[in-house]
Amino acid sequence: MRICIFGAASNDIDHVYVDGVYQLACTLAGRGHSLMFGGGMNGLMGASARGFTDGGGHIIGVAPRFFDQPGVLYGQCDEFVFTDSMRDRKKYMEDNSDAFIVVPGGIGTYEEFFEVLTLKSLGRHGKPIVLYNINGFYDNLVRLIEEGDEKGFISTVVHSLYECTDDPDEVIRYIEAGDMDTGDAKIYG
Numbered sequence: 375m376r377i378c379i380f381g382a383a384s385n386d387i388d389h390v391y392v393d394g395v396y397q398l399a400c401t402l403a404g405r406g407h408s409l410m411f412g413g414g415m416n417g418l419m420g421a422s423a424r425g426f427t428d429g430g431g432h433i434i435g436v437a438p439r440f441f442d443q444p445g446v447l448y449g450q451c452d453e454f455v456f457t458d459s460m461r462d463r464k465k466y467m468e469d470n471s472d473a474f475i476v477v478p479g480g481i482g483t484y485e486e487f488f489e490v491l492t493l494k495s496l497g498r499h500g501k502p503i504v505l506y507n508i509n510g511f512y513d514n515l516v517r518l519i520e521e522g523d524e525k526g527f528i529s530t531v532v533h534s535l536y537e538c539t540d541d542p543d544e545v546i547r548y549i550e551a552g553d554m555d556t557g558d559a560k561i562y563g
Contacts, residue, residue: 376434377402377549378410378471380486381418382479392421394508395477398542399425405546406431410471412463413437415448418477423448434470436463464489473502473549478511494535502552503536504545512538 381395399409399422409426412419413435426433427450435451438459447454457463468490476487490503505512516538522528537548 375407375472375549375552376410376470377407377473377475378467379419379422379475379477380412380479380483381422381477382483383412383414383417383419384480385416387417387478388509391418391478391508391511394506394542395421396425396428398475398477398506398545399423399431400429401542401546402426402549403429403431405550408432408434410434410436410467412467413441413447413451413454415446418479420448422477423450436466438463468493468499471501472552473504475504475506475545475549476512477506478508484515491532491536495529495532502549504548505536505538506542506545507538507540510540 379399395418403409403426408431409422411422411433414420414437415423423433423435433451434453434455435448436455436457437447439456441447442456455466457466464486474490476483487503487505490501493499494501494503505516507513519528519532523530523532537544539545539548
C-alpha cells in the first residue's frame with residue numbers, strides 16, 4: 375500500500391513527535407508499505423522518510439521544483455516527483471496514494487488534512503484518513519470539528535470519515551483495513 379504521510383517540516387519540535395513518527399514509519403515499511411510524502415528532510419517529514427529508509431521501505435518524495443535547494447529535500451528517496459506548484463504537489467499525492475496518515479504539523483498539514491477530508495466527504499475517494507494524535511496534538515482540532523457539527527456547520531457523518539488515535543497499532547489497523555464504503559457518506563451532491 376502506498377501511504378501518504380502529511381506532517382511538520384520544522385525541526386523546532388519536541389522529540390516525542392519525531393520518535394513517534396519515526397517508529398510508526400519503520401513499522402509500516404517493515405509491513406511492506408511504501409511512503410509518499412512531501413519530500414522534506416526535516417521535521418516529521420524527515421522522520422517518516424528516515425523510518426521508511428531504516429525499515430527497508432520504498433519512498434516517493436513529491437515537491438515543487440522551488441524546494442530543490444540544499445538542506446531542504448530528503449536525498450534518499452527511491453523516486454522523486456517535481457511539480458510546478460504546491461497545489462500540483464498536493465494533487466499528485468492525493469491521486470497516487472492509497473491512504474493518508476496526518477501526523478502533527480502546522481498550517482500546511484491542516485490544509486492537507488482538510489482537503490482530503492473534504493474530498494472524501496464529497497465522495498471523490500474512499501481512502502482511509504488517520505490523525506496520528508501523538509501526545510494529544512489533535513485533541514483541539516477534533517473538538518473544533520465536533521463544535522462545527524454541534525452548531526450545524528459540519529455534518530455528523532464527517533466523524534465517520536477519519537480516525538483519530540494516539541495508538542500506532544490502531545493507526546496501522548485502520549490504514550490496512552483499506553477503502554471504506556463512503557457511498558452513504560456523501561455530504562454534498
